[in-house]
Amino acid sequence: MGDSDGNKKKIIVGGMASVLLVAMVVCVTIGVSGRNSGGDAAASNSGGGGVSTSTKAVQAICSPTDYKETCESSLSGANTTDPKELIRLAFNAAVNNIGDAIKNSTLFKDAAADSSTKDAFDICDDVLGSAIDDLKRAGDKVGEFDATKVDEYVEDLKVWLSAVITYQETCIDAFENTTGDTAEKMKNLLKTARELSSNGLAMVSDVSSIIGQLQLGNLGGSTSRRLLSEDPYWIKSPHTRRLLSAAAAPLKPNAVVALDGSGQFKTIKDAINTIPKKNTQPFVIFIKAGLYKEHVEIPKKVNGVVMIGEGPLKTRITGSKSYAGGVKTFHTATVAVNGEDFMAKDIGFENTAGAEGHQAVALRVSGDRAIFLNVAIDGYQDTLYAHNYRQYYRDSTISGTIDFIFGDSLAYFQNCKFIVRKPMDNQACMVTAQGRVDPRSVGAIVIQNGDITAEPAFLATTPPIDAYLGRPWKELSRTIIMQTNIGGFIAPEGWSPWMGNFALDTCYYGEYQNRGAGSGLAKRVTWKGIKKITPEIALSWTAGLAFKGDDWIKTAGVPYNPSFMQTL
Known part of the structure; x- marks a missing residue:
């Protein structure tokens, strides 16, 4: 045609x-x-009673x-x-x-x-x-x-x-x-x-x-492009896709950061400040190995930023702001992402305030279509603030104690490891605390083919510490965990209340085809908000259907499974 x-x-x-x-x-x-x-x-419009x-x-x-x-x-x-x-x-x-x-x-x-x-x-x-x-x-x-x-x-x-x-x-x-x-x-x-x-x-x-x-969804055929949003930045830059998908390929970044002075910049902030206004192409920042003690913010409308490190244990960005230290949770983030089409690969983000710091965010993501591949996000309470919009995490590790993944984005985690750490005395641990408040909101935390485990210090504690898959931070909290290994340290009840009977009838929590010693459903809590996930419902929560448009992931050159996954 x-x-x-x-x-x-x-x-x-x-x-x-x-x-x-x-x-x-x-x-x-x-x-x-x-x-x-x-x-x-x-x-008529003109009157007549x-x-x-x-x-x-x-x-x-x-x-x-x-x-x-x-x-x-x-x-x-x-x-x-x-x-x-x-x-x-x-x-x-x-x-x-x-x-x-x-x-x-x-x-x-x-x-x-x-x-x-x-x-x-x-x-x-x-x-x-x-x-x-x-x-x-x-x-x-x-x-x-x-x-x-x-x-x-x-x-x-x-x-x-x-x-x-x-x-x-x-x-x-x-x-x-x-x-x-x-x-x-x-x-x-x-x-x-x-x-x-x-x-x-x-x-x-x-x-x-x-x-x-009315079944109008296929009028134009499968090759038509959406008209509303701009195309993801990755469609515009085959070069960036090659950088992300081929680790052995020689890097040609826009900026190089190195603590030892061997790059163009010694701080990540300085590299971000050079991004052109109204940037329309991915801006790749290569961050050499080192411990970067700085608070990094990707500003609003600074889109298409790509941060590539030399490994999540080698390239690390660290901070220690905390609620106990007098900082609002929203502003405690070591790294805050506000721009769209952000991507990070082979980097560690951490907040070292410790359990005594209470809310202390390592990474806050407030930008649409964010992608994280092989990253480590480490903290204690409120480690990852998956704030809003759409987010995709793959082959990454998130550690923490209380509500260490929270927010109201549509956040999807594939092949990720979740490490429960030892909290302060008399505290229990919760992996998730999703914050949906409107029945039509897209917000949800979805974990697929993950591994929910614990650090040795947590497992060695006597008496054992209670740990749960999550609790309802807001009234319509929504979390789905499927095809995931759940360690035996997770309480048989599975889910913890927030306070009293709050949100127990209105939350949406589901588990499907999970495995491991903590995956049994026989003793799970029986709140009205605990849903029986059928194969059809589970399919609707696979990434290709949950995102209702996943070109921004497919074109990024990262591993991605739009449907059910092969599990061990």
């Missing part, structure tokens, strides 16, 4: 998509007007949301029946509301008496700004509907809107253990914004559901 034919097909498919979206809303609108007794379905068509369109677009009154109020001034425009207006309402919250939070910050509260407001300014960015890009792109790649199109929107909700939750979490009533004030400031953000996610999810029922 020639280019002209291809363009004609795109136009036809795009036109069909727009018609179908409008038809979808019209169908829902008819249902709404039918339920409004006494209403005149034929009423009936419900206007724009009002019915608003009711229709708000029908799948959990906060309908907030939704309809935010769109009360809309004078359109275009579903795409209504969704954009809903996103804009959330942007404006979050912007107002930021302005008001500045006033509260100025009045705050203690540094901990001021630090919390600083975190809010940061993460709420990111939430606004995600809402804006979702609004910009919502009109670019592509029926040839429905799953990828909708998933990008859902990932961004899930991140908006996570960012707002992160702001509120920052006020934990602060004095006064500022935490409650921030919750009140964000109440409407949180409802509007949840409504936006519901609208997008409902579009996905209806289009799926």
